[in-house]
Amino acid sequence: MHLDAILRVAAKIILPFILVFGLYVQFHSDFGPGGGFQAGLILAAAVFLHAIIFGLARTMRIVPPNVVEIMVPLGVLVFAGVGVAAMMMGANYLDYSSLADDQVHGQEWGVFLVEAGVLITVSGTMIAIFYAVAGRQRR
Amino acid sequence: MVLLSLLAVVTIGIVRLRNLFAIVILSGIYSFLMASVMIVLDAVDVAMTEASVGAGISTVLMLGVLYLTKTEESAPIHTPILPLFVAIVTGAVLIYGTYGLPPFGLADTPVHTNVAPDYLAGSIPQTGIANVVTSVLASYRGFDTLGETTVIFTAGIGVLLLLKRLRRASPDK
Numbered sequence: 001m002h003l004d005a006i007l008r009v010a011a012k013i014i015l016p017f018i019l020v021f022g023l024y025v026q027f028h029s030d031f032g033p034g035g036g037f038q039a040g041l042i043l044a045a046a047v048f049l050h051a052i053i054f055g056l057a058r059t060m061r062i063v064p065p066n067v068v069e070i071m072v073p074l075g076v077l078v079f080a081g082v083g084v085a086a087m088m089m090g091a092n093y094l095d096y097s098s099l100a101d102d103q104v105h106g107q108e109w110g111v112f113l114v115e116a117g118v119l120i121t122v123s124g125t126m127i128a129i130f131y132a133v134a135g136r137q138r139r
Numbered sequence: 140m141v142l143l144s145l146l147a148v149v150t151i152g153i154v155r156l157r158n159l160f161a162i163v164i165l166s167g168i169y170s171f172l173m174a175s176v177m178i179v180l181d182a183v184d185v186a187m188t189e190a191s192v193g194a195g196i197s198t199v200l201m202l203g204v205l206y207l208t209k210t211e212e213s214a215p216i217h218t219p220i221l222p223l224f225v226a227i228v229t230g231a232v233l234i235y236g237t238y239g240l241p242p243f244g245l246a247d248t249p250v251h252t253n254v255a256p257d258y259l260a261g262s263i264p265q266t267g268i269a270n271v272v273t274s275v276l277a278s279y280r281g282f283d284t285l286g287e288t289t290v291i292f293t294a295g296i297g298v299l300l301l302l303k304r305l306r307r308a309s310p311d312k
Contacts, residue, residue, distance in 0.1 A: 108266070
């Protein structure tokens with residue numbers, strides 16, 4: 001499978017588009033469908049494709065397993081931290097209105113950070129599970 | 140209607156087949172059909188999730204697991220009468236339950252008259268977000284989404300605990 005030129009060339013062509021589409025789904029979710037969950041899945045799927053075509057060892061060099069395992073709790077911390085930050089600014093937990101000068105900007109910042117947290121946790125979890133399953137040997 | 144018939148055909152195929160590789164691929168096809176049904180119902184966010192989780196990620200994970208096991212399902216050791224009975228009774232109860240629901244798409248049901256108009260009217264002035272799905276998920280119901288993210292975190296940690304410990308306990312590697 002590692003020597004299949006057609007698959008490798010096709011994967012090299014399609015991978016950047018998958019990554020850009022994932023980022024588009026993430027950052028354009030204010031106006032189009034999608035959000036952190038969907039974007040995290042698309043980015044994780046790109047990593048899966050890379051691992052299937054080029055082998056797990058090369059993927060683990062680009063996306064190291066310890067980084068992925070840090071991402072799993074990091075996203076939840078970002079999400080919960082936005083809530084704590086809102087409390088620090090004098091509003092209710094996860095009420096983003098006070099994060100910036102006016103309400104709409106505060107909401108935009110809050111939603112942006114929260115979606116980033118969801119993206120980090122979802123993609124990290126999916127890639128970590130994939131590494132755990134794919135890294136095992138047949139007995 | 141075409142999509143639902145295809146769903147039924149794929150389901151029968153999954154039930155009747157014994158080759159696990161074919162079943163994994165059929166499950167992926169099932170998820171793509173389900174995503175198409177969601178698009179027909181105008182739930183694009185759900186369709187994206189279904190397509191990427193069901194057809195993409197879970198298919199890859201299933202294939203990875205399949206590599207570790209046999210590819211033929213062993214013959215059933217007990218009669219299928221009790222599971223069939225449970226499935227038929229559950230299906231009948233669910234279909235009976237749909238008669239208590241309001242007709243599809245009716246505008247003045249409790250779902251559409253409680254808080255939904257506030258969200259629809261307030262999304263742009265209050266949050267500046269045109270996509271109401273995003274503003275409800277991330278802002279109005281942010282605490283729910285925090286819970287969902289924590290569920291994913293917990294599930295991931297659980298799977299990692301199980302799989303990583305097994306890998307270290309095995310003699311080779």
